[in-house]
Amino acid sequence: MANDESWFGKFVNELHEKPWFKCAGAWTLVPIWARLTPVKPLPGGVRPSIQPGDNLQSMMNLIMPLKTENRSPIGRAAAALAIAKNRDQIFAGLDNVGTVHFARFVIVNDNICMFSVYDGDFTNYIRDFIATIGSAFNDVVKLVEGGDAVTPCEENVEAFIQWIHEHDLYQVPDTPTDFLRDQEYLEGDKAVSPVNDDLTLLPRKLVLQLRANKNVSLGSGYRAYPGYSVAQVRKQLQLGW
Amino acid sequence: MFDLADVQGNILRGYTGKPHVRYLILEVADAMAARRWLAASISGRYHGVPQITTGDWGTAKPETCFNIGLTYEGLRALGTPSSSLAMLPNEFIAGMTASAAKLGDVGHSAPEKWPAPFNEPKRIHLIATIYADKVEQLEQIQQRALDRNALTLLGTREGCTFPGEKERDFVHFGYRDNISQPRFEGVPDSQRHPDRQPKAPLGTVLLGHPTNLEGLTWRVPQPAELGHNGTFNAFRVLKQDVAGFEKYLDQAASFLLQHPRVEELLPPGNEEKIGKGLSRCEALREIVAANLCGRWRDGTPLALSAEIPDPKMDLTDFDYVGVGDSRCPHGAHIRRCNPRGGQIVQRIANNSRRLVRRGVPYGPPYDPAKPFERDEPERGLLGNFIGASLGAQFEAMSCDWLNLGLQDPRITGSNDPISGANDPRTSWFDLPLTSGDPIRLHGLPEFVSTRGGAYTFLPSISAIRYLGSLTT
Numbered sequence: 101m102a103n104d105e106s107w108f109g110k111f112v113n114e115l116h117e118k119p120w121f122k123c124a125g126a127w128t129l130v131p132i133w134a135r136l137t138p139v140k141p142l143p144g145g146v147r148p149s150i151q152p153g154d155n156l157q158s159m160m161n162l163i164m165p166l167k168t169e170n171r172s173p174i175g176r177a178a179a180a181l182a183i184a185k186n187r188d189q190i191f192a193g194l195d196n197v198g199t200v201h202f203a204r205f206v207i208v209n210d211n212i213c214m215f216s217v218y219d220g221d222f223t224n225y226i227r228d229f230i231a232t233i234g235s236a237f238n239d240v241v242k243l244v245e246g247g248d249a250v251t252p253c254e255e256n257v258e259a260f261i262q263w264i265h266e267h268d269l270y271q272v273p274d275t276p277t278d279f280l281r282d283q284e285y286l287e288g289d290k291a292v293s294p295v296n297d298d299l300t301l302l303p304r305k306l307v308l309q310l311r312a313n314k315n316v317s318l319g320s321g322y323r324a325y326p327g328y329s330v331a332q333v334r335k336q337l338q339l340g341w
Numbered sequence: 342m343f344d345l346a347d348v349q350g351n352i353l354r355g356y357t358g359k360p361h362v363r364y365l366i367l368e369v370a371d372a373m374a375a376r377r378w379l380a381a382s383i384s385g386r387y388h389g390v391p392q393i394t395t396g397d398w399g400t401a402k403p404e405t406c407f408n409i410g411l412t413y414e415g416l417r418a419l420g421t422p423s424s425s426l427a428m429l430p431n432e433f434i435a436g437m438t439a440s441a442a443k444l445g446d447v448g449h450s451a452p453e454k455w456p457a458p459f460n461e462p463k464r465i466h467l468i469a470t471i472y473a474d475k476v477e478q479l480e481q482i483q484q485r486a487l488d489r490n491a492l493t494l495l496g497t498r499e500g501c502t503f504p505g506e507k508e509r510d511f512v513h514f515g516y517r518d519n520i521s522q523p524r525f526e527g528v529p530d531s532q533r534h535p536d537r538q539p540k541a542p543l544g545t546v547l548l549g550h551p552t553n554l555e556g557l558t559w560r561v562p563q564p565a566e567l568g569h570n571g572t573f574n575a576f577r578v579l580k581q582d583v584a585g586f587e588k589y590l591d592q593a594a595s596f597l598l599q600h601p602r603v604e605e606l607l608p609p610g611n612e613e614k615i616g617k618g619l620s621r622c623e624a625l626r627e628i629v630a631a632n633l634c635g636r637w638r639d640g641t642p643l644a645l646s647a648e649i650p651d652p653k654m655d656l657t658d659f660d661y662v663g664v665g666d667s668r669c670p671h672g673a674h675i676r677r678c679n680p681r682g683g684q685i686v687q688r689i690a691n692n693s694r695r696l697v698r699r700g701v702p703y704g705p706p707y708d709p710a711k712p713f714e715r716d717e718p719e720r721g722l723l724g725n726f727i728g729a730s731l732g733a734q735f736e737a738m739s740c741d742w743l744n745l746g747l748q749d750p751r752i753t754g755s756n757d758p759i760s761g762a763n764d765p766r767t768s769w770f771d772l773p774l775t776s777g778d779p780i781r782l783h784g785l786p787e788f789v790s791t792r793g794g795a796y797t798f799l800p801s802i803s804a805i806r807y808l809g810s811l812t813t
Contacts, residue, residue, distance in 0.1 A: 156745075
């Protein structure tokens with residue numbers, strides 16, 4: 101029906117652009133959909149690929165909301181200070197993990213964020229990071245919602261890795277089919293819907309997922325060159341690895 | 342003080358004297374009866390249930406050994422409190438099939454292709470292992486273990502070391518195996534092999550003890566009697582394509598014979614040193630086989646003797662510190678699995694991903710006199726990879742080291758040449774040469790494919806007692 105060229109098809113396809121529909125959708129339609137078909141938020145981070153070369157230069161987009169009492173200029177300053185105070189230790193730790201290309205800390209709307217690019221398996225990255233820097237990251241995590249339950253990180257490794265995983269943004273795949281596969285896999289259904297996989301038509305599943313997951317990362321991003329590991333780059337540049 | 346009698350025997354002992362092993366793959370039929378069965382297994386005095394073999398059998402060596410592992414579904418089926426279940430690690434809760442991409446279980450090895458009983462992973466609750474001298478003993482213990490009220494038998498897998506005094510140490514690809522295991526602090530070293538690797542902290546293999554990563558501890562499921570002294574096992578049914586492996590060695594040797602730099606790899610006249618009566622092509626086959634593994638087929642480590650197999654060399658007393666590519670390829674199987682003290686990218690991971698490995702071959706030995714017959718019987722290895730953290734040890738090794746080669750920039754992007762999920766269209770392996778650039782081999786197929794498996798928790802004796810006493 102959605103591809104129908106009839107006036108009704110055209111009307112339906114353009115609905116999402118109508119201001120009255122946007123309003124009705126946000127306040128009535130989507131909440132009703134969400135009630136009828138509850139959607140779980142898809143987990144964050146990249147999915148491991150079966151092609152070894154694809155598991156290089158993966159992105160982590162960690163969004164950690166500050167505790168309510170820290171959502172103020174003073175709270176944000178405390179977060180900035182927690183990073184600054186432990187900067188050398190954190191950077192030395194990242195260096196020793198050996199698989200991290202870049203990592204930076206950003207404050208966005210009462211969230212402290214860590215964006216990084218790393219090689220290999222996500223859990224190994226986080227585990228090695230904690231093993232290397234020990235307590236230095238605890239000062240940051242303590243300021244964040246839910247952080248108390250996972251500090252000290254080095255004594256709560258499994259819980260901490262899970263917590264990071266949950267705060268890492270869901271990465272919407274580049275292709276609609278992969279998105280629907282993610283969604284259906286989460287619901288225990290391995291068959292991909294044969295229809296309604298055109299993301300330009302705003303499928304209901306995407307709308308509901310974006311309701312459950314307000315912040316997401318879109319696609320695998322632009323790359324100027326194929327994936328190389330940190331050590332491959334350092335070796336090529338004769339920096340030692 | 343650590344009590345060996347509280348730990349299941351198969352964790353710290355290899356039962357190497359017992360050639361026959363059978364795995365019973367079981368489902369809990371009735372929780373209460375299964376808990377009675379567990380309680381009876383501690384002493385072995387009631388209801389005929391075989392006694393669990395512990396790490397301390399004193400002077401009376403048991404005639405047969407019996408051990409158990411429980412999956413997450415199994416612990417749930419037994420009525421383990423949800424607060425305890427929630428403390429189990431994610432990898433274990435999700436099960437082996439959820440980690441398929443990390444473990445290289447894709448294509449032919451994908452869980453969807455596993456035969457019964459592994460095609461229904463949620464039904465696998467308990468895997469019991471019987472080690473014995475004779476097949477009849479396996480039968481007897483199986484009969485005693487099977488209490489139809491408590492447990493339903495979903496399937497079995499059976500392995501046997503190769504017959505013969507010399508052959509018993511070898512496995513299907515023709516290599517000597519089961520050479521050494523990590524030595525642990527505080528545990529008597531029964532092997533007494535000289536070993537340049539440091540002793541591993543007990544927390545490498547048992548929950549509740551210090552780990553190799555300074556200051557890091559793994560979560561111990563509570564109550565303490567449930568988690569303490571327990572550990573995790575990755576049980577794997579690994580099919581080995583021996584005919585395909587031998588065929589690949591032929592192919593690689595033919596390629597090398599034509600290669601302009603082959604004389605660096607095998608100086609003319611050296612064939613006899615590789616093996617008695619070997620032709621040039623046969624000697625090159627053995628050189629390739631040694632480089633793929635990191636050991637000559639007789640077990641000699643390349644790190645100690647790169648040019649020829651040398652029976653006088655120690656099999657275990659070596660390290661990769663300062664051992665360059667020309668002595669042992671960085672991509673060789675045993676070096677990828679355990680880079681020992683050698684330089685690796687993940688600087689803190691040296692010695693932290695060590696595992697206890699227990700493997701026994703299954704299926705008939707390959708007969709080189711009848712190569713490449715159609716309808717080859719299935720053969721392979723029933724492997725157990727034991728460590729206190731599935732994520733930090735078994736999965737970390739499989740994902741980043743075996744299937745990605747992240748530990749060394751020279752091998753990044755390649756799979757393990759022997760056990761990796763290789764695709765001949767993209768696979769490669771570098772044969773090192775002393776003069777510099779290596780010779781790159783291409784077209785390695787998948788020699789090992791997964792035919793089943795499960796993550797199990799190997800509970801301590803206290804934990805078995807605790808589970809047996811649950812009343813919910």
